[in-house]
Amino acid sequence: MTQDHNTALAAGWRDGFPTAGHAVQRPRERAIFAPPHNRWAFSHLRELQPTRNVWRGNGPVAQLPRALRPELDSLPFARFGDGAPTDWLGALQAIHADGAVVLHRGRIVYERYFGALGELGQHMAMSVTKSVVGTVAAMLAADGALDEHARVTHYIPELAGSAFGSATVRQVMDMTTAIDYSEEYADPDAGVWKHARAGELLPRPAGYAGAEGYRQFLQTVQAAPGAIRHGDAFAYRTVNTDVLGWLVARAATQPVAEVLSALVWSRLGAEQDASFAVDWQGAEFAGGGLCCGLRDLARLGEAMRLGGFYNGAQIVPEAVVADIRRGADPARFALAGYTRLAGWSYRNMWWVAHDAHRTFTAQGIHGQALHIDPVAEMVVARFASHPLAADAHLPTSMPAFRALAAHLMGEGG
Amino acid sequence: MTQDHNTALAAGWRDGFPTAGHAVQRPRERAIFAPPHNRWAFSHLRELQPTRNVWRGNGPVAQLPRALRPELDSLPFARFGDGAPTDWLGALQAIHADGAVVLHRGRIVYERYFGALGELGQHMAMSVTKSVVGTVAAMLAADGALDEHARVTHYIPELAGSAFGSATVRQVMDMTTAIDYSEEYADPDAGVWKHARAGELLPRPAGYAGAEGYRQFLQTVQAAPGAIRHGDAFAYRTVNTDVLGWLVARAATQPVAEVLSALVWSRLGAEQDASFAVDWQGAEFAGGGLCCGLRDLARLGEAMRLGGFYNGAQIVPEAVVADIRRGADPARFALAGYTRLAGWSYRNMWWVAHDAHRTFTAQGIHGQALHIDPVAEMVVARFASHPLAADAHLPTSMPAFRALAAHLMGEGG
Numbered sequence: 059m060t061q062d063h064n065t066a067l068a069a070g071w072r073d074g075f076p077t078a079g080h081a082v083q084r085p086r087e088r089a090i091f092a093p094p095h096n097r098w099a100f101s102h103l104r105e106l107q108p109t110r111n112v113w114r115g116n117g118p119v120a121q122l123p124r125a126l127r128p129e130l131d132s133l134p135f136a137r138f139g140d141g142a143p144t145d146w147l148g149a150l151q152a153i154h155a156d157g158a159v160v161l162h163r164g165r166i167v168y169e170r171y172f173g174a175l176g177e178l179g180q181h182m183a184m185s186v187t188k189s190v191v192g193t194v195a196a197m198l199a200a201d202g203a204l205d206e207h208a209r210v211t212h213y214i215p216e217l218a219g220s221a222f223g224s225a226t227v228r229q230v231m232d233m234t235t236a237i238d239y240s241e242e243y244a245d246p247d248a249g250v251w252k253h254a255r256a257g258e259l260l261p262r263p264a265g266y267a268g269a270e271g272y273r274q275f276l277q278t279v280q281a282a283p284g285a286i287r288h289g290d291a292f293a294y295r296t297v298n299t300d301v302l303g304w305l306v307a308r309a310a311t312q313p314v315a316e317v318l319s320a321l322v323w324s325r326l327g328a329e330q331d332a333s334f335a336v337d338w339q340g341a342e343f344a345g346g347g348l349c350c351g352l353r354d355l356a357r358l359g360e361a362m363r364l365g366g367f368y369n370g371a372q373i374v375p376e377a378v379v380a381d382i383r384r385g386a387d388p389a390r391f392a393l394a395g396y397t398r399l400a401g402w403s404y405r406n407m408w409w410v411a412h413d414a415h416r417t418f419t420a421q422g423i424h425g426q427a428l429h430i431d432p433v434a435e436m437v438v439a440r441f442a443s444h445p446l447a448a449d450a451h452l453p454t455s456m457p458a459f460r461a462l463a464a465h466l467m468g469e470g471g
Numbered sequence: 472m473t474q475d476h477n478t479a480l481a482a483g484w485r486d487g488f489p490t491a492g493h494a495v496q497r498p499r500e501r502a503i504f505a506p507p508h509n510r511w512a513f514s515h516l517r518e519l520q521p522t523r524n525v526w527r528g529n530g531p532v533a534q535l536p537r538a539l540r541p542e543l544d545s546l547p548f549a550r551f552g553d554g555a556p557t558d559w560l561g562a563l564q565a566i567h568a569d570g571a572v573v574l575h576r577g578r579i580v581y582e583r584y585f586g587a588l589g590e591l592g593q594h595m596a597m598s599v600t601k602s603v604v605g606t607v608a609a610m611l612a613a614d615g616a617l618d619e620h621a622r623v624t625h626y627i628p629e630l631a632g633s634a635f636g637s638a639t640v641r642q643v644m645d646m647t648t649a650i651d652y653s654e655e656y657a658d659p660d661a662g663v664w665k666h667a668r669a670g671e672l673l674p675r676p677a678g679y680a681g682a683e684g685y686r687q688f689l690q691t692v693q694a695a696p697g698a699i700r701h702g703d704a705f706a707y708r709t710v711n712t713d714v715l716g717w718l719v720a721r722a723a724t725q726p727v728a729e730v731l732s733a734l735v736w737s738r739l740g741a742e743q744d745a746s747f748a749v750d751w752q753g754a755e756f757a758g759g760g761l762c763c764g765l766r767d768l769a770r771l772g773e774a775m776r777l778g779g780f781y782n783g784a785q786i787v788p789e790a791v792v793a794d795i796r797r798g799a800d801p802a803r804f805a806l807a808g809y810t811r812l813a814g815w816s817y818r819n820m821w822w823v824a825h826d827a828h829r830t831f832t833a834q835g836i837h838g839q840a841l842h843i844d845p846v847a848e849m850v851v852a853r854f855a856s857h858p859l860a861a862d863a864h865l866p867t868s869m870p871a872f873r874a875l876a877a878h879l880m881g882e883g884g
Contacts, residue, residue, distance in 0.1 A: 105521050
């Protein structure tokens with residue numbers, strides 16, 4: 059698959075788009091997640107979807123000093139699982155990375171682009187979006203605008219008939235709602251894809267009779283069968299973030315994109331506006347629809363690494379960052395059965411490792427990552443378009459980030 | 472209609488979009504040009520359509536000093552046609568203006584927003600887009616990258632089977648091609664709307680079997696019946712600009728949006744990125760799909776007023792601006808039968824008045840305008856969402872601009 063994928067990129071680009079009539083064309087049947095077309099599509103989502111702007115404000119760009127470390131490309135490490143040897147650049151290629159930026163002590167020590175992405179481009183952040191929305195929601199909660207102890211229906215009466223109606227805002231924020239919904243990416247009938255079809259991120263079949271828009275779909279989600287109740291266990295379900303986005307919009311009486319701009323993006327010294335995929339009802343795809351430049355994503359990671367203080371201002375309250383870093387209850391997380399993430403938790407939509415480096419990380423399907431290592435003073439921002447949605451990038455993600463951290467701390471240099 | 476239109480605006484806005492379930496909802500059947508929904512839609516096009524970014528670059532914003540003249544609101548003038556008395560603000564309200572900025576000697580003397588537009592918003596420029604694309608094309612021609620004497624097929628072999636194949640680039644630039652195509656906005660089956668449906672700017676009926684994308688539609692356009700030949704007469708046809716956009720993309724080997732950014736938008740000191748509606752094949756709607764902030768449109772007008780020199784640089788070559796100001800042949804223009812525009816011409820997609828003030832202007836349906844009056848040292852940028860597409864704004868456009876010019880020159884103060 060790799061070869062086809064890369065061949066697709068090299069061939070037939072004209073007028074800014076894969077040429078009609080050429081063997082490699084625009085995403086077939088508008089299936090933007092399907093390889094090989096996903097590679098172009100993930101770097102050009104706003105050319106395929108309605109979007110809402112996330113304004114960068116009109117302040118100066120926050121400069122990122124450069125201190126490139128060319129040796130990083132050949133930094134060796136062993137893959138998860140099979141233990142096979144690889145290196146940093148080889149791992150990026152293996153996961154079909156579209157770009158990677160590494161900051162060490164705030165300086166760019168690595169920056170590379172691949173595929174259809176460049177330094178001025180934007181890439182779909184997939185579920186890295188969740189951590190951004192979770193942070194914004196936690197900021198509203200810290201500010202008193204969003205009550206984490208309230209029921210979801212306090213803000214969204216429209217969800218009274220769904221399983222979300224009886225959940226608290228906090229249960230949504232930590233994904234401990236008990237809902238009947240599948241996040242099985244390999245199953246085309248999974249709830250996650252029904253949700254995507256409701257928002258027209260995926261094409262609809264002829265005679266489509268499902269929900270119109272993300273928020274109408276949320277109203278149809280029912281309680282999990284059996285004895286499990288809200289709060290019992292972590293279960294990674296994208297729709298929680300879309301409920302959280304709706305909560306953010308209601309609490310702030312602004313669309314999610316505007317809240318994000320006001321609270322974060324306009325204060326970050328971002329180089330570019332970001333962009334949020336919206337459905338035809340105007341709802342952001344809060345679970346995965348943020349598109350942004352890679353260096354701007356790294357700036358956000360740097361702000362989180364520094365306890366929320368960046369570009370001369372306390373952008374995210376220090377208490378919000380501290381709460382994320384403390385994480386949630388690993389016992390509830392363990393019930394989700396992620397054997398490769400033993401001891402982890404999920405707090406305000408961030409993955410928290412509870413490891414010696416106190417790392418916390420945002421992850422998205424097809425290989426997206428924003429990885430923060432406070433002890434190594436390191437931030438890794440990575441975009442990718444792996445042909446497979448889930449997990450295929452894992453063997454070359456965490457071990458690569460750990461090797462990098464050790465190297466930058468001088469243990470592996 | 473006015474009352475409904477304004478009532479629509481006041482009512483039912485929640486979560487950033489007209490509320491589902493409320494009497495006033497999102498554009499019905501996705502018909503974004505239909506009132507009253509057009510008012511919201513024209514100020515939020517990228518939330519309804521795929522778009523391509525027009526990057527502002529990373530330079531500082533070109534400051535526009537303010538010297539507001541509050542008396543302009545009540546500036547009286549007589550409407551075209553019936554001669555009825557009105558005033559500047561009344562005329563803006565009558566045409567459903569969404570915003571107006573007036574520059575006099577480079578200073579903002581008037582700035583007001585209405586409807587769903589604000590100073591940070593963007594509005595669809597409609598056919599004002601044509602003048603922007605025409606200017607970019609003329610810049611490429613001046614630079615030698617685009618040969619105005621060449622046949623269209625020299626750059627676009629795909630158009631060999633259409634009427635455009637035998638036209639020259641210059642004939643496309645001045646809209647003197649002889650094609651079988653209707654620009655009758657009141658006729659839902661007119662070519663202009665077929666073109667829009669091909670690009671999915673308008674919704675397609677069930678069982679749609681027309682062209683897929685703007686450029687496929689262009690390939691179907693046939694020669695005008697009868698004896699008329701390319702070059703004989705001016706005929707205002709949107710598809711010419713879409714051919715010109717395709718020519719620009721081919722000559723520059725970049726999408727139109729990127730050419731516009733590189734040659735103009737990134738040098739203008741714009742406040743915002745602009746946005747270009749694209750179809751699912753990635754082609755810009757060059758005839759009408761530019762969306763931008765109102766002050767940025769005024770900056771472009773100011774650059775044109777100043778012979779192309781603005782923000783410390785010769786953005787548009789002086790010879791290109793001079794060529795536009797000289798205009799085309801009014802005799803060929805007269806054949807189009809615009810009785811209210813006697814003596815005018817159309818050059819590089821600008822309307823040229825050949826009047827004492829040497830005014831030249833960009834115009835778009837539903838009331839869009841970028842009006843440049845070199846003698847009065849005045850630029851007017853105006854966005855609107857008049858319920859009717861064509862001409863309804865004319866009685867309050869040119870006479871309003873003339874009254875304003877006279878006033879600012881001290882004749883009417």
